[in-house]
Amino acid sequence: MAHERFHQGDGSARYEGPATVVFPDGREAAVIASLMLRLDPSTVPDFSYDRHSTWGGSLTLAGDDEVDLFDAAPGILRLPDGRVGSFMATSGPREAGCSGLGPAPFGQAWDH
Secondary structure, eight states: OOEEEEOTTTOOEEEEEEEEEEOTTSOEEEEEEEEEEOOOGGGSTTOOTTTOOOEEEEEEEOSOOOOOGGGOTTEEEEOTTSOEEEEEEOSOSSEEEEEEESSOSSGGGGOO
16 A cells, blocks of 8 residues: 655655656556655745756556656656646656656645
8 A cells, every 4th residue: 555654764755656647648657656755845045846856756667558657758647646746757668767846746745
């Protein structure tokens, strides 16, 4: 079961579990996400989502979908509870790094 937890070593909010990548053309692919909140916007002077990525991690295709995760540029990551976040894939095709665009769909960004 997917769940949010705080890693005891660094205190960062994390999400590990199933998600769906929605590509710019509307295609969808099931993935396993391993994500971490990189920074709290309130701790960065002159913070702007245009200049800073607050979250990132990795995505791995969960099935045999014939897609290249690198084509999610940008893509939408949808968690099972319906929360979404925009991201850029930084590699691919079956396993990709991702860098969040805007607020994270998990953790502290959803606690306010």
